[in-house]
Amino acid sequence: MKAVIAEIITIGDEILYGQIVDTNSAWMGTELTKIGIRVKQITSISDSADHIVKALDDARTRADIILITGGLGPTKDDLTKHVLADYFHTTLKLHEPSLDDIAEIFKKRGIAVTELNRQQAFLPEACTAVRNVLGTAPGMWFEQEGKVFVSMPGVPFEMKRMMTDIVLPQLKTYFKPPEIIHKVVQTVGIPESILADRLEAWETNLPEHLKLAYLPNLGGVRLRLTGTGSDATKLEQELQAEVEKLPHIIPNNIFAFGEVKLEEAIGQLLKERGLTIATAESCTGGYLAHKITSISGSSAYYQGSVIAYHNEVKTRELNVKPETLQQHGAVSEATVREMAENVRKKFGTDIGVATSGIAGPGGGTAEKPVGTIWIAYADKDRTETRLLNYNKDRLLNIEYTATAVLNLVRQSLTAAVEE
Amino acid sequence: MKAVIAEIITIGDEILYGQIVDTNSAWMGTELTKIGIRVKQITSISDSADHIVKALDDARTRADIILITGGLGPTKDDLTKHVLADYFHTTLKLHEPSLDDIAEIFKKRGIAVTELNRQQAFLPEACTAVRNVLGTAPGMWFEQEGKVFVSMPGVPFEMKRMMTDIVLPQLKTYFKPPEIIHKVVQTVGIPESILADRLEAWETNLPEHLKLAYLPNLGGVRLRLTGTGSDATKLEQELQAEVEKLPHIIPNNIFAFGEVKLEEAIGQLLKERGLTIATAESCTGGYLAHKITSISGSSAYYQGSVIAYHNEVKTRELNVKPETLQQHGAVSEATVREMAENVRKKFGTDIGVATSGIAGPGGGTAEKPVGTIWIAYADKDRTETRLLNYNKDRLLNIEYTATAVLNLVRQSLTAAVEE
Known part of the structure; x- marks a missing residue:
């Protein structure tokens, strides 16, 4: 099957200047x-007519689809539309439905349409308008010699909405790319290199049309298995069969299938079991609570x-014994244990978790260097503690610690069921 | 003065596939x-020889400087170095100092240098090596027909270190671009459009060689005034004189000069005055505490x-009166006022701040829609409250609220001095 190739061109100085x-x-x-659809090149260029034409000429030699963002604002600086009209040997003409959309947006704001914004409804005659329900700049779809050119505004939420609602479905219809299905498996608590080692035999045995990608992010590695073919149902079954092998290979590290965050997966677990949780934080300074409460x-x-x-x-607030602090210090197993157990009692929850450590860059000693962090989990039956050693900067130490605590909660809840 | 033009080429599929x-x-x-130095184009391409050569040929028609990142890993997939050797009609040769650097890195890890990593010390004879003290792939500096080509690894911290220590200073020496001086002024609590309106007269009167950029980020707008010329001392004086006019035009919205975060500026204020602070958070769920404690x-x-x-x-923990919650609800001025006053007493601090609101997407009512948020500041003399109305998604509502609280602290501290 011949690959369908796309290129992306972004127009505007903000990207070039790093703004x-x-x-x-x-x-x-x-x-x-x-x-x-395979992306072959991404080109960021300045807002000048020559440069835009050169980029379009180059892109069409390589790609079937050229997607352009930016340069569609209401001011006179933005000349993409005029360049495209020339490029496709056509002229600008008032597009009534776009003017209606613009009028609607201004009506909601309670102000009259300005002349500058009215100009945005003038589109090259040779294009099909791509409706923008979230902003005043309509998109443009051009076809020439079997190639498709689409121009969209650079405002992310406007572009995304247009792509999702109109451009991607139309590209699928126009080019009929092969069926592609993805399955995502979320792992935590295992470094990429060890994960790759464990999955090596399984990955080697994958059929040619199924590909694995390791996508590490802060504190976890997403596995994405991608199948390409002509029969969607068969592909789906093949992928599912492969994905179902993974919990046998890495039984302790999968927290979700699909696009789910760790804090979301844990929220789901807690809800299912009707459990409540409270946190006691020292070195994470509220970030653990923020992660948990970022979930609606x-x-x-x-x-x-x-x-x-x-x-x-x-x-005073967590009833950690002064002796404990004196004997073991704030960054110690004994302290973090009391913090987790006591916050659980204080808030009357099923689970209490706690963190205490040296996030850095200051505060380290020879005995307890920066990155020495204790975490604890407590429920009515038991308390679990872990010593972490990170050697990152302050914010990364905080980020990794929060992930480690969430993973400890997950492991404790899962183990409790297995027992 | 003729502008010095640069282009950036990134090599690798991860960017193209959006990974x-x-x-x-x-x-x-x-x-x-x-x-x-002015960036004219950024091009992201796949890791293929033809594509790399085409990108280099294109870039040199427009630019004086071509900076290349990526494609320098130890695996055989990465072919940038070989393509560059061919491109500059030269061959690879062992570069002893680079091998020493690689050996040093492996020594620290306590393992022997692998053959793959040893290969990384082979560099095109025509280049000058750019030392990489943080990784195993050295950079390469080529000069041809007055143009400079620099190839660097794509690992961000390695590339940044090489740019800062070696490449940027050498480019400055080689091309002698005009003197450029930037002054940054940080504002908060004023939308970009209103800010632009207030600064219009001042901006219009700026001499031609001083340019203003508005750089909005979450919750604030950074103003960057850039001066270009040949005399650094004179430029510095001109910029300083212009910047000093700003506190008279927008007296209430500047929180810092230079690259300082709001939470950092407030930390500085508190330290200078020997004041302590505690927080009581509902809707921000720990994010405000995280912002404050993100500062070392x-x-x-x-x-x-x-x-x-x-x-x-x-x-129970903040002694908010049950009557207050019953009569006014959790999201109310009365509740947030008690939260701020009581957390201050509870923790024995000089200042207490509090948040209570509906971050969304659920929980809104006709009377109190999503984005209705009360914040409060309390010190020994007074309590200030503010009602915020945001119409963003959950995480943005949380982000903006934390910024608003920090700004309220700033305003209260500054006002206290002015009185």
């Missing part, structure tokens, strides 16, 4: 890959937290 | 802009927090 990071292209690359609906299982940044708060 | 976002190029764009050294002024996600925690 914004080009997240649009990454998103587009991901979505195009998902439907079996977390108030069903999350009660609250004591952030005990000062030792005095540890004794 | 990673190209933050390297944004960073490079920023750093090049700072030293007066925050334990000097930050005592801790009660995250009261449940109403019961608000009454």
Whole structure:
């Protein structure tokens, strides 16, 4: 099957000067890959007519699809539309439905349509308008010699909505790329290199049309298995069969199938079991609570937290014994154990978790260097503790610690069921 | 003065397939802009010889400097080095100092240098090696027909270190771009459009060689004033004189000069005045505490927090009166006021702050829709409250609320001095 090739062109100085990071292209690359279209080049150029024409000429020599973002604002600086009209030997003409959409947006804001915004409804006659329900710049779809050119605004949420609703489905219909199906398996608590080692035999035995990608992010590795073929049902079955082998190979590290965050998976576990949780944080300073509460609906299982940044708060609010702090220090198994057990009692929850460590860059000693972090999990039956040793910067130490605590909760809950 | 032009080429499929976002190029764009070099194009291409050669040929028609990242890993897939050797009609030769660096890295890890990594010390004879002290792939600096080509690894921290230590200084020496000086002014609590309106007259009166950029980020707008010229001392004076006018035009919104975060500026204020602070969070769920404790050294002024996600925690841990919750609800001025005042007393701090609101997407009502958020600041003399109305998604509502609280602290501390 011949691959369908796309290129992305972004127009505007903000990306070139580093004022914004080009997240649009990454998103587009991901979505195009998902439907079996291969991105061959991404080009960021300045907002000048010559440069735009050169980029279009180059891209069409390599690609079937050229997706353009940016340069469609209402000001006179933005000349993409005019360049495209010339490029396709056509002229601008008022597109009434686009003007209606623009009028609607201004009506909602309670102000009259400005002349500059009215100009945005003028589109090259040779294009099909791509409706923008979230902004004033309509997109443009051109076809020429079997190739498709689509121009969209650079505003991320406008572009994404247009791609999802219109451009991606139409590209699928037009080019009929091969069926592509992805299955995502989320792992935590195992480094990429060890994971790759464990999965080597399984990966080697995968049929040619199933490909594995390791996608590490902070504190975990996403596995993405991608199948390419002509029969979607058969592909789905093949992928499912392969994915189901994984829990036998790495029984302790899979926390979810699909696009689910660790804090979401744990929220789900807690909800299913009707359990509640409270946190006591020292070195993570609220970030663990933030991760948990970033999930909508977390108030069903999350009660609250004591952030005990000062030792005095540890004794007064979390009843950590002064002797414990004196004998073992704040960063110790004994302290973190008391923190987890006591916050559980204090908040009347099923589970209590705690962190205490040296996030850095200051505060380390020879005995307890920066990155020495204790975490604890407590429920009515038992308390589990772990010593972590990270050697990252402050924010990464905090990030990894929060993930380790969530993973400890997951392991404890899963083990409790297995017993 | 003729502008010095650079182009950036990134090699590798991860960016094209959207597996990673190209933050390297944004960073490079920023750093090049700072030293007066203009980025004309950023091109992301696949790891194939033809494609690399085509990109190099294209780039040299437009640019004086071609910076290449990626494709220098130890595996056989990475062919950048071989392509560059061919491109510059030269062959690979063992570069002893690079082999020493690689050996040093492996020695630290306590393992023997692998053959694959040894191969990384072979460099094209025509290049000057660019030392990589953080990884095993040295960079390469080529000069041809007055143009400079630099190839670096794609690992962000390795590339950044090489750019900062070697490449940027050498480019400055080689091309002598005009003097460029930047001054950054940090604002908060004023939307970009209103800010632009207030600064219009000032901006219009700026001399031609001083340019203003608005760089909005979550919750604030950075102003960057850039001066270009040949006399650094004179430029510095001109910029300083212009920047000093700003506090008279926007007296309430500047929190810092230079690259300082809001939470850092507030930490500094608290330290200078010897004040301590505690937080009581409902809707921000720990994120406010996280922002404060993300600053190294925050334990000097930050005592801790009660995250009261449940109403019961608000009454039990923060002594919010049950009548207050009944009469006004958890999301109310009365509740947030008691939270701030009581957390201050509870932790024995000079200042207490609190948040209570509906972060969404669930939990909104007709009377109190999603995004209705109350915040409070309390010190020994007074309590200030603010009602916020955001219409963002959950995480943005949390982010903006934390910024609003920090800004309220800043305003209260600054006002106290002015009185």
